Amino acid sequence: MSQIKINGVEHTIDADPQMPLLWAIRDIVGLTGTKFGCGVGACGACTIHLDGQAVRSCLTTLADAQGHEIVTIEGLSADGTHPVQLAWEANNVPQCGYCQAGQIMQAAALIKQTPKPTDQQIVDAMSGNICRCGTYQRIRQAIKSAAEAV
Amino acid sequence: MTVITNVSRRDLLKGAAAASGLVLGFHVGFRKLPFAEAAEGPTFAPNAFLSIDQTGLVTIVASRSEMGTGIKTDLPLVLADELEVDWNQVKVVQGQGDPKYGDQNTDGSRSTWQFFGPMRLAGATARQMLETAAAQTWNVPVSECQAQNGFVVHAPSGRKLAYGDLAKLAATMPVPPSSQVRLKDRKDWRYIGKPRAIVDLKDIVQGRATYGIDVVLPGMKYASVERCPVYGGKVKSYDPKDALSVAGVERVVEIPATPMPSGFKPLGGIAVIASNTWSAQQGRQRLKIEWDYGPNAGHDSAPYRAELEATAKEPGKVVRNHGDVDDALASAAKRVSADYFVPHLAHAQMEVPNAVAHWVANTCQTWSPTQNPTQVRQTVAQVLGINETDVTVNVTLLGGGFGRKSKPDYVAEAALLSRMVGAPVKVTWTREDDIQHDYYHAICAQHLEAALDQDGRANAWLHRTVFPAIEATFQPDVVYGSGGELGQGVVDMPYDIPNVRCENGAAANHVRIGWYRSVYNIPHAFAVCSFADELAAAAGKDPVEYLRELLGPPRTLDLKALGVVADYPNYGVDELAPGIANQYPIDAGRLRGVLDLVAANSNWGEKLPPRQGRGIAVHRSFLSYVAVVAHVAVGNDGQVTIPRLDMVIDCGTIVNPDRVRAQLEGAAIMSIGNALYSNITIKEGRIEQSNYTDYLVPRIDVTPDTHVYFVENDHLPSGVGEPGVPPTAPAICNAIYAATGKRIRALPVDPQLLKA
Numbered sequence: 001m002s003q004i005k006i007n008g009v010e011h012t013i014d015a016d017p018q019m020p021l022l023w024a025i026r027d028i029v030g031l032t033g034t035k036f037g038c039g040v041g042a043c044g045a046c047t048i049h050l051d052g053q054a055v056r057s058c059l060t061t062l063a064d065a066q067g068h069e070i071v072t073i074e075g076l077s078a079d080g081t082h083p084v085q086l087a088w089e090a091n092n093v094p095q096c097g098y099c100q101a102g103q104i105m106q107a108a109a110l111i112k113q114t115p116k117p118t119d120q121q122i123v124d125a126m127s128g129n130i131c132r133c134g135t136y137q138r139i140r141q142a143i144k145s146a147a148e149a150v
Numbered sequence: 151m152t153v154i155t156n157v158s159r160r161d162l163l164k165g166a167a168a169a170s171g172l173v174l175g176f177h178v179g180f181r182k183l184p185f186a187e188a189a190e191g192p193t194f195a196p197n198a199f200l201s202i203d204q205t206g207l208v209t210i211v212a213s214r215s216e217m218g219t220g221i222k223t224d225l226p227l228v229l230a231d232e233l234e235v236d237w238n239q240v241k242v243v244q245g246q247g248d249p250k251y252g253d254q255n256t257d258g259s260r261s262t263w264q265f266f267g268p269m270r271l272a273g274a275t276a277r278q279m280l281e282t283a284a285a286q287t288w289n290v291p292v293s294e295c296q297a298q299n300g301f302v303v304h305a306p307s308g309r310k311l312a313y314g315d316l317a318k319l320a321a322t323m324p325v326p327p328s329s330q331v332r333l334k335d336r337k338d339w340r341y342i343g344k345p346r347a348i349v350d351l352k353d354i355v356q357g358r359a360t361y362g363i364d365v366v367l368p369g370m371k372y373a374s375v376e377r378c379p380v381y382g383g384k385v386k387s388y389d390p391k392d393a394l395s396v397a398g399v400e401r402v403v404e405i406p407a408t409p410m411p412s413g414f415k416p417l418g419g420i421a422v423i424a425s426n427t428w429s430a431q432q433g434r435q436r437l438k439i440e441w442d443y444g445p446n447a448g449h450d451s452a453p454y455r456a457e458l459e460a461t462a463k464e465p466g467k468v469v470r471n472h473g474d475v476d477d478a479l480a481s482a483a484k485r486v487s488a489d490y491f492v493p494h495l496a497h498a499q500m501e502v503p504n505a506v507a508h509w510v511a512n513t514c515q516t517w518s519p520t521q522n523p524t525q526v527r528q529t530v531a532q533v534l535g536i537n538e539t540d541v542t543v544n545v546t547l548l549g550g551g552f553g554r555k556s557k558p559d560y561v562a563e564a565a566l567l568s569r570m571v572g573a574p575v576k577v578t579w580t581r582e583d584d585i586q587h588d589y590y591h592a593i594c595a596q597h598l599e600a601a602l603d604q605d606g607r608a609n610a611w612l613h614r615t616v617f618p619a620i621e622a623t624f625q626p627d628v629v630y631g632s633g634g635e636l637g638q639g640v641v642d643m644p645y646d647i648p649n650v651r652c653e654n655g656a657a658a659n660h661v662r663i664g665w666y667r668s669v670y671n672i673p674h675a676f677a678v679c680s681f682a683d684e685l686a687a688a689a690g691k692d693p694v695e696y697l698r699e700l701l702g703p704p705r706t707l708d709l710k711a712l713g714v715v716a717d718y719p720n721y722g723v724d725e726l727a728p729g730i731a732n733q734y735p736i737d738a739g740r741l742r743g744v745l746d747l748v749a750a751n752s753n754w755g756e757k758l759p760p761r762q763g764r765g766i767a768v769h770r771s772f773l774s775y776v777a778v779v780a781h782v783a784v785g786n787d788g789q790v791t792i793p794r795l796d797m798v799i800d801c802g803t804i805v806n807p808d809r810v811r812a813q814l815e816g817a818a819i820m821s822i823g824n825a826l827y828s829n830i831t832i833k834e835g836r837i838e839q840s841n842y843t844d845y846l847v848p849r850i851d852v853t854p855d856t857h858v859y860f861v862e863n864d865h866l867p868s869g870v871g872e873p874g875v876p877p878t879a880p881a882i883c884n885a886i887y888a889a890t891g892k893r894i895r896a897l898p899v900d901p902q903l904l905k906a
Contacts, residue, residue, distance in 0.1 A: 015398075015426070015428075016397055016398075016428075016429075016432075019426075019428045020428060023426060023427050023428035024428075026427070027372065027426040027427050027428070028426060030366065031357075032357075032360075032363075032364035032366075033356070033357020033358065034357070035361075035363070035500070035501070035549070036363065036427075036502070036578070037500055037501075037502075037581065037842075038581040038841050038842050038843075039580060039581055039841075040581070040841055040842075040843060042841060042842040042843050043500070043581075043842050045500055072357065073356065073357030074356070074357050074358075076357075077356075080352055080355060080356040085355045085356065088355045089347070089351055089352065089355055092345075092347055092348070092351070092808055092812065093355075094218075094348070094350075094351060094354045094355070095218035095219070095220075095812055095813075095816055096216075096217055096218030096499075096500070096501075096547070096548060096549050096550045096551075097218070097350065097354035097359055097547070097549070098361055098500040098501045098547075098549025098550060099500045099549075100354055100355060101354075101357045104355060122850070123850055123851045126849075126850045127849045127850055127851050128849075129849075129850070130500065130842060130847060130849060131500070131819075132498060132499050132500045132550050132552070132820070132847060133218045133500075133550060133816045133819075134815060134816035134817070134818065134819025134820055134848065134853075135812070135815070135816065136819060136848075136849070136850040136853035137815050137853055137854075137855070137856055138812075138815070139850060140850065140853065
């Protein structure tokens with residue numbers, strides 16, 4: 001049994017403590033906004049916040065997550081009004097949209113840590129997140145506009 | 151021909167219940183389909199669906215799949231424009247796979263050109279009927295009634311009625327024939343041509359959008375399937391014991407292998423069924439399987455490539471021939487030749503193949519991210535041995551498609567497993583499964599030769615291409631390309647050269663080959679646009695000037711007169727929209743138009759620092775015209791960066807300029823991947839790459855500052871999703887030449903060759 005706090009709610013999860021948080025969140029807790037992309041931490045689609053840090057939930061086990069505050073895309077804001085979400089909308093970033101929860105969670109952690117990121121800091125923070133549709137130019141723009149709004 | 155029927159009226163006549171609103175079904179006439187000529191009857195089926203209820207809610211069905219192009223927004227937007235309704239009153243719903251929608255195969259960059267006319271007509275027809283209903287209500291001439299933003303207004307009296315109030319009456323009215331329907335003037339379009347956010351935007355940024363992988367049914371089991379690492383192999387024997395010992399694993403079952411060519415059907419393998427995805431994957435790792443690897447177990451990329459390249463050196467099947475190329479080459483003032491190579495590529499769309507199926511009482515329901523619901527229905531029915539009418543195809547959002555999700559093998563896996571297990575089953579591929587069992591973009595070797603005269607003008611052009619055909623995935627013993635494949639950058643070569651011969655050499659296939667965004671245009675545009683640049687260099691001329699010379703005077707090409715032997719389907723327009731096919735010739739003037747605009751907007755000719763350069767390429771594909779200028783910088787270590795890209799598209803009438811822009815930006819990124827990173831290689835029949843760690847795709851660090859421009863005109867819409875891909879890679883490679891003097895003739899670019 002693992003006790004995991006996700007988006008402020010305690011969940012008791014009866015699963016192998018080595019199960020990646022990704023699959024526990026999706027298949028057991030039932031929050032599907034966090035996406036599977038690669039399973040090896042190479043694409044960022046499964047990015048969540050663990051105590052405010054952006055981490056890959058496919059590499060974070062239930063055991064790792066125990067005792068920490070987990071936030072998923074569903075918990076980033078109550079109504080989609082986090083500055084990064086608003087900037088994503090204003091810049092019409094998504095195409096297929098599948099990677100965007102991970103991109104947004106990564107960008108939100110960046111802005112929190114570095115409120116006015118330079119171009120290089122944006123590249124460094126976001127290079128672990130793949131978008132196969134190729135929305136990177138707008139991601140860059142959106143992060144800059146979110147940074148201005150913060 | 152487009153026939154419209156008022157479904158609710160028909161239902162009324164039949165005594166059906168659905169009479170509370172105006173329901174308009176409409177259907178594109180397809181010349182080759184039997185129902186095309188039928189006015190009404192049991193085989194008559196609409197291809198999209200509009201309803202207005204008495205509250206005024208307008209529901210428009212998106213019958214094409216949304217994989218990121220914006221089509222789920224843009225086609226309903228066209229209908230809404232003609233309907234003259236407030237977009238905020240419109241609810242867009244995704245249609246199931248159903249023959250009543252006509253063609254639903256969302257590929258070939260054709261949704262907009264195929265459905266622009268029918269959507270306009272559907273909206274305009276409904277608008278006209280609502281006006282008639284209002285006129286009848288007020289007992290005034292219909293000419294005094296005008297639809298405006300969800301209301302019909304009677305100008306002389308100032309009265310107005312909402313569409314919702316008119317829906318019931320309109321539903322009883324005869325549908326006017328299309329000849330009597332007035333379409334809006336272009337100047338009156340309120341949505342077409344203006345940027346519009348996609349309908350799923352808020353759901354996406356809040357993590358609420360539903361992709362295939364997000365579908366959950368009560369009692370659903372999770373499956374992970376181990377497939378033979380070699381195409382054409384099958385299970386000899388297996389031991390499920392250790393897999394079954396993993397907590398959460400419930401069953402291990404075998405999906406029978408489909409013999410080659412396996413087409414749309416599952417590859418087969420051993421499936422582990424569990425209570426969650428992770429347990430299924432863990433169980434799978436404990437499977438002990440002995441494989442019969444089959445005839446492809448000895449297949450290696452390196453000797454295969456050498457074989458294709460050797461074939462390209464020899465004469466092949468002639469597919470276009472005019473003038474006398476051999477004579478012109480023999481008497482050339484200067485002769486240029488080059489060989490080009492593009493490897494297999496994998497789609498690597500972010501959402502892996504996945505599907506949910508539920509087998510109940512000899513029927514099957516499916517939920518999947520599919521580009522081709524029609525094919526899902528057919529394939530699932532085939533593998534289960536049931537009627538297509540007993541298969542329900544629910545279409546979710548797609549986390550990328552790029553052609554991979556045109557093939558429903560993964561849905562058929564879920565269907566078979568659900569029947570075996572007796573419960574709903576979700577199959578989720580791993581990324582390794584996706585990379586190692588894809589329908590790969592075809593490897594391709596090409597040889598080009600040209601004769602230049604004293605002035606450097608091209609007098610002869612010889613192009614040989616050798617690649618495994620997509621058709622080989624479906625039919626045995628196919629070794630030559632189809633007319634459609636050769637019509638992607640070979641026989642449709644637009645340059646004004648008096649002597650041209652194109653040939654196709656034979657190639658066997660050893661993996662599943664499939665459509666990948668822009669398909670055979672990738673290798674062909676790479677070779678043709680690179681070779682044009684090589685000719686410019688050989689002639690000592692500026693590449694833009696030289697391309698103008700090659701393109702010749704504005705004219706449309708008559709491919710028969712130019713010696714094209716094979717069928718030229720022109721991206722399907724002849725077959726799918728015969729009524730407008732003559733609007734889409736190969737137009738050298740439009741190629742010139744995009745070339746001139748990109749040259750004007752890209753600082754072409756301005757000096758750059760050492761080891762930086764600009765390259766240009768121009769190409770027609772999917773009925774659209776795109777020119778690209780790439781500005782690259784090559785480091786002393788040979789690494790290529792791309793500070794800026796300028797892209798011009800002429801795709802005729804634009805529905806949603808923001809989405810066209812987005813598609814071009816995205817196509818550029820994908821093409822950068824094709825040019826610089828992506829490469830599938832095979833050893834002993836096994837794909838050597840496994841994940842994003844070794845199958846490389848572009849990330850944000852290589853993203854250029856991309857500028858997109860449109861040629862504005864009144865031509866009918868043409869393709870947008872794919873045409874940005876083909877010219878970008880050769881523009882980059884031509885820029886590398888300008889920066890370093892080194893020619894890139896094989897992709898992906900090897901930085902070792904570019905070291906200072």
